[in-house]
Amino acid sequence: MGSSRYGCRPTKRTGNVGCTPTIRTTASTSTVSTTTRPCTNARGRSFSYGFHTTPVLPSVLKKRSADSSSLISSSSEQQQQQKEKKRRKATVESSSASTTTTTTTPANDGGPAEVRVLHILKKHEGSRRPSSWRNPKITATKEEAHEELQGLLEILQEEANNPKELRATFEELARTESDCSSAKRGGDLGFFGRKKMQPAFEEASFALKKGEMTKTIVDTSSGSHIILRIG
Template identity: 50%
Template structure:
């Protein structure tokens, strides 16, 4: 049996409606999007990377086609964004400079090691990828807006960009792979 890092009775399942993994306790019938208390997060992270990121599709476990990278991001929209609304706010009225200040605060917390980008994206990102800790999955050149793609491809795995301005809003990008 594969060690997931989850406490006894818990397992990882996949939601077909949201196309996301979730946690289910077969004894209590409880389900949740966040890992339960007492989870070994490092073991869970390794398990999720191996079994729930599409790695099974690639025999070498690389989980990527040639030239593709994987990134997470934290998006803060402003009133001049392409679609100034999100799951967090129906009508975003903040200025671009206000959005920049919000993102600078998030950037400072991340760089100081107070919180990880993905954990912050879950509650603070204006992108629907927030429910996946900002994970955008694998993408190649020409699949993202140029303003986003260029800085993303310039990052090395583990690096986080400075503030990136795109038609969608302002981003912090973390290259995962």
């Protein structure tokens, strides 16, 4: 049988190389370690082959450990810095959102943002739409409309000192005399804010106090009005 690359002869019993797998190692912190393997060559002579390694010195191990710790520490610091940046950014965004949502625009001149009124409308031939539920074709002049409203205004002024009676009388007259579709609700237009009505009507409505009625007739492109603020 041929010899192995190390000059060792395989045994017939096992088929393995006839090398004794005993390893003797001489280690030192300052010298080279040598490992020997005893073998028998093809002629039956014993010999040993070996290899040596340079041991890692304690100082080197200590330095490697320190470098590893430094890397871990540096990575940890970077992660902490990233977390801190994210936390600060979230705080700033939250503060900005809070400031935006809590900022409100005050009402003009410190007045109410909305008012609620009743009104009685008298249309005339010069109205934007000279027709109503009461009369499909209105031909009365503006002066005639004013005369009719003036008569209603005198009736209402008799109740001016009694808010409850004033409102009841106003609603009753609106149901029968107003040319607005709100007549069926006693002239109630509900709540409305700025820039929702025609300028003259809005100005007169916001100038009234709650329970107060206009003392004069208010003209708009829709017709002529008497207004009572109820909210």
